[in-house]
Amino acid sequence: MGVDPGLTRCGISTVQAGRGRSVLPVAVGVIRTDASDDLSTRLLDISMKIDEWMDEYHPDMLAIERVFERGVVSTVMHTAHAVGVIIVCAARRDIPVYMYTPSEVKKAVSGNGRADKKQVTAMVTRVLGLAEPPRPADAADALALAICHCWRAPMLGLSGGQNPGWSASRHK
């Protein structure tokens, strides 16, 4: 499961790692919360919708974007609140959580840590063999995170092999 966290729009995706670098699309969606609601109502909405998604797709692991202190303070903090909420949803189910920075995701998916949204969306579309690009951008980013994790954790595509980089990507 890949999540591009946000309070107003939160991209969520499920993919299935195949052999080698093949990744199969399973589902993608966007959780939206109402900006006129209280912060607590919005975070609860996200928590419940993440739970529903996990109930439906039973993910083995969660890849989520690491939040940095860039951009508007309140937006960054709101996103960081949402990340905490989403991580706890995973922790309650014993689903391990892996965090990736935007540039790690871009680099893994497109080979370039500074790729723009269009390039990332094009690569996601190609890798997953989709008939058309996923929309909105949050959905494409959630898929990119999931693909990034599949490729960064090669044991998924093999048969239980150990990857030395694996534990390093499980952040504290």
Next chain:
Amino acid sequence: MGVDPGLTRCGISTVQAGRGRSVLPVAVGVIRTDASDDLSTRLLDISMKIDEWMDEYHPDMLAIERVFERGVVSTVMHTAHAVGVIIVCAARRDIPVYMYTPSEVKKAVSGNGRADKKQVTAMVTRVLGLAEPPRPADAADALALAICHCWRAPMLGLSGGQNPGWSASRHK
């Protein structure tokens, strides 16, 4: 209920608003998480301990510190994740959440938005009529937040009267 959020140490308190400016101490504590655990384990610990506290004290409302982008990035983000988790604990129980900046708390409790920890602890001790200062600082800060909220929401000390400033302090 007042919470001074943090991933490693999280101050928690319960007070009872009395008549006028009187505030009675009920309980105070600190949730600690193990720095050698995964972020997800630590956030889940916080979530469960906040739930236990709420089960025991049935708070009517939650006052929590608003996180700013000061200090070490990872610490700020960890605290912001914890805040999201704690807010959802309140939201699940329909407990309204109010956020205050450190300077709002200091100003409300000591009259000075730049008061140091010692001054805040001294005022908390006096207001609550404690025999000795609450320790550690996170515990004192959690009490200061609760007192701040009691004083900023005068309807608590009266008999159900409306306070025009009330809704303004319930942040989005």
